[in-house]
Amino acid sequence: MSVVDELYVIARRVLLDALDALGPHRNAIVLVGAQAVYLRVGEADLAVAPFTTDGDLAIDPAVLAEIPPLEKALMDAGFLPKTKDSVGVWITKRPTSKQVDADVAVDLLVPASVSPGTGRRAARLPGHHSRAARIVRGLDGAIIDADVMRLDALEATDPRAFDVRVAGPAALLVAKVHKISERHGTDRQTDKDALDVLRLLRGTETDDLATRYVKLLGDKRSEEAAKSARELLAAQFAARAGIGVQMAIRSAGALGNADEIAASCEALASDLLKVLA
Amino acid sequence: MLHEMRNATLSDNSLLREGLRELRRRLPPGWSASELTSEPRTSIALAADATTELSAPNGRTGTITFEARARLDPKAVRPLVDKLRLSGVGLQGAFVVVARYLGESTRGRLRDADVGYLDLTGNARIVVADPGLFIETQGASEDPDREERPARSLRGAKAGRIVRALIDRREPPGVRELAILTKMNAGYVSRVLALLDTEALVTRVGHGRLESVDWPALLRRWTQDAPLESRGAIGTYLEPRGLSALVARLAKSDERYAVTGALAAAALAPTAPPRLATIWIRDAVAAATRLGLRPAEAGANVMLIEPADEEVFEGAAQRDGVWYAAPSQVATDLLTSPGRGPAEGEELITWMQGNEEKWRR
Numbered sequence: 143m144s145v146v147d148e149l150y151v152i153a154r155r156v157l158l159d160a161l162d163a164l165g166p167h168r169n170a171i172v173l174v175g176a177q178a179v180y181l182r183v184g185e186a187d188l189a190v191a192p193f194t195t196d197g198d199l200a201i202d203p204a205v206l207a208e209i210p211p212l213e214k215a216l217m218d219a220g221f222l223p224k225t226k227d228s229v230g231v232w233i234t235k236r237p238t239s240k241q242v243d244a245d246v247a248v249d250l251l252v253p254a255s256v257s258p259g260t261g262r263r264a265a266r267l268p269g270h271h272s273r274a275a276r277i278v279r280g281l282d283g284a285i286i287d288a289d290v291m292r293l294d295a296l297e298a299t300d301p302r303a304f305d306v307r308v309a310g311p312a313a314l315l316v317a318k319v320h321k322i323s324e325r326h327g328t329d330r331q332t333d334k335d336a337l338d339v340l341r342l343l344r345g346t347e348t349d350d351l352a353t354r355y356v357k358l359l360g361d362k363r364s365e366e367a368a369k370s371a372r373e374l375l376a377a378q379f380a381a382r383a384g385i386g387v388q389m390a391i392r393s394a395g396a397l398g399n400a401d402e403i404a405a406s407c408e409a410l411a412s413d414l415l416k417v418l419a
Numbered sequence: 420m421l422h423e424m425r426n427a428t429l430s431d432n433s434l435l436r437e438g439l440r441e442l443r444r445r446l447p448p449g450w451s452a453s454e455l456t457s458e459p460r461t462s463i464a465l466a467a468d469a470t471t472e473l474s475a476p477n478g479r480t481g482t483i484t485f486e487a488r489a490r491l492d493p494k495a496v497r498p499l500v501d502k503l504r505l506s507g508v509g510l511q512g513a514f515v516v517v518a519r520y521l522g523e524s525t526r527g528r529l530r531d532a533d534v535g536y537l538d539l540t541g542n543a544r545i546v547v548a549d550p551g552l553f554i555e556t557q558g559a560s561e562d563p564d565r566e567e568r569p570a571r572s573l574r575g576a577k578a579g580r581i582v583r584a585l586i587d588r589r590e591p592p593g594v595r596e597l598a599i600l601t602k603m604n605a606g607y608v609s610r611v612l613a614l615l616d617t618e619a620l621v622t623r624v625g626h627g628r629l630e631s632v633d634w635p636a637l638l639r640r641w642t643q644d645a646p647l648e649s650r651g652a653i654g655t656y657l658e659p660r661g662l663s664a665l666v667a668r669l670a671k672s673d674e675r676y677a678v679t680g681a682l683a684a685a686a687l688a689p690t691a692p693p694r695l696a697t698i699w700i701r702d703a704v705a706a707a708t709r710l711g712l713r714p715a716e717a718g719a720n721v722m723l724i725e726p727a728d729e730e731v732f733e734g735a736a737q738r739d740g741v742w743y744a745a746p747s748q749v750a751t752d753l754l755t756s757p758g759r760g761p762a763e764g765e766e767l768i769t770w771m772q773g774n775e776e777k778w779r780r
Contacts, residue, residue, distance in 0.1 A: 344660040399694055401718030406659035409713060 149195050151296045152236050156246040157197035158295060161304045163219035170205035172284045172307045174198045179338045181291060182311050183345025197248045200284040201275055203256050208269025229263045230276030250275035253282040255363045280320025282364040283313030287354045311346040312354035316371040322386055323374050336389030343410035352417040379411035431487040435469050438485055438517035438537055445554050449476030475550035488518045496528040513547045520562045569613035573644040576728030577603055581611045582641045583730055586747040589779040591629035635768055638751055646755035651724040654703045657715035662696050668710055670740035676700040677735040677744035679752040681763050686743055688770035690763055697722045699731040746771055746778040
């Protein structure tokens with residue numbers, strides 16, 4: 143990105159605020175979602191806004207301490223629950239140059255296979271507010287395929303930098319195809335998720351991606367999600383008619399070449415599936 | 420005396436005069452040849468143009484009959500010989516065809532028929548029985564006058580080299596220099612320049628010295644005559660990881676290649692993000708495999724072109740480890756590229772006009 147959009151700068155600043163606030167818990171946190179995709183693989187020649195302003199943080203309950211409570215740490219740093227019913231969505235308002243305050247969200251997410259709460263949404267982490275974090279399916283790989291990376295600000299005036307675990311491309315891929323599948327046909331479907339899958343496929347050598355994926359298949363916590371994600375990847379991306387391919391084409395819009403995107407999805411998804419077969 | 424000659428055009432007359440000069444230059448010491456005289460026709464069938472009287476050192480004399488021909492094709496030799504036989508002229512071999520140039524095959528046939536010849540490039544065979552004279556010399560093997568015929572188009576690798584050399588140089592080179600630069604023969608260079616002159620793409624002064632080159636017009640004209648597909652074999656491929664991944668791999672490659680098209684233009688003038696990588700490369704199929712490209716039609720984002728001529732690599736420059744073709748090459752390639760190519764080519768030409776010092780040598 144040559145010119146960094148102001149909203150990206152603010153989103154990164156807020157993410158750093160949240161990591162700062164969650165300091166004592168940082169070893170239990172893994173950065174996931176679009177910001178992690180961008181850190182891992184960049185834009186990958188897809189000239190479409192590479193991430194939204196949300197920061198998604200996965201929590202490993204096995205590592206998470208009970209003190210301080212997540213809600214207290216975040217509220218002390220100026221975050222509030224998005225609504226009184228929301229689960230795991232923390233909002234903070236930041237001024238922009240256009241004199242309109244931007245709402246920036248940080249989501250706390252717990253992989254379904256390791257969540258103490260077994261209901262539909264609330265993760266119910268012991269010692270923390272029941273609605274502090276929410277359960278997400280398909281995210282399980284994030285606590286297995288992750289590496290520590292340095293996360294710094296996108297503005298020169300902010301000297302902060304944190305070493306934080308960032309989900310690896312295989313974990314992110316598994317999470318994305320689950321998300322696409324779960325949200326398909328609902329009003330929460332976002333085409334951008336498919337473009338993130340293509341970015342991950344483009345930006346990671348097939349061998350590296352496969353090695354990481356095999357790790358997910360071999361770990362009880364992520365095995366199920368990884369197995370089903372293989373089927374989902376084949377259906378969504380390994381054929382031109384797949385919903386993932388179609389979403390990626392729509393997301394790239396007029397800036398992209400539909401045939402090139404389709405052919406690239408097919409080729410790279412098939413390459414990976416071939417190695418994993 | 421020339422004015423007395425019958426049935427000879429002015430150019431025939433000058434040809435005969437030059438023929439006589441050539442003959443005199445070749446005579447052994449002590450021999451001489453008189454001024455030309457025209458003779459009454461010995462036969463209506465033959466237009467023998469003039470004769471000269473030959474004198475040997477021993478005092479003996481003989482006659483050589485000249486016939487001027489603007490040209491003499493091999494197939495015209497037989498009828499000429501038949502006419503000679505009929506007329507009874509020059510049966511002693513003292514009949515000589517004079518022309519500006521006689522091709523090898525024509526000379527062979529004249530030799531076989533025992534007819535003498537002499538051309539102004541120095542090819543000669545003259546046999547006189549009495550006084551005994553034998554002259555045989557070798558001149559040009561190609562018609563030098565071909566140079567004066569303009570080339571018909573700028574299609575083809577040879578013309579392309581000359582065009583590139585003219586566009587890329589701030590000081591217009593001379594014919595000889597162009598011939599050396601492009602490894603072309605001077606005759607061909609002259610013919611191409613003659614075409615460019617007729618089309619007002621270059622201006623010449625004095626004895627054909629190049630004064631200036633209208634390079635944007637020349638570039639467009641070249642593009643018309645030699646579109647991209649005529650200059651190499653094109654294969655289309657997919658780099659599923661995108662063009663940046665390809666560029667990174669090219670930077671590490673030791674292939675002989677030159678990136679052209681939008682990707683190369685973007686490195687010079689600001690343009691929209693390139694969607695298509697166009698690369699001149701030897702042995703495209705093998706290179707595609709090494710670069711991890713997959714053959715593709717729909718959705719291809721890479722064009723590999725095997726050049727018909729190595730000229731495409733001329734003036735290529737390396738930036739950030741990647742070889743880019745010279746701007747003039749990039750512009751002409753873009754003008755006949757698919758998609759946004761032509762518009763990008765025009766943008767590049769505009770940049771080139773404003774930045775001549777950056778690319779003209």
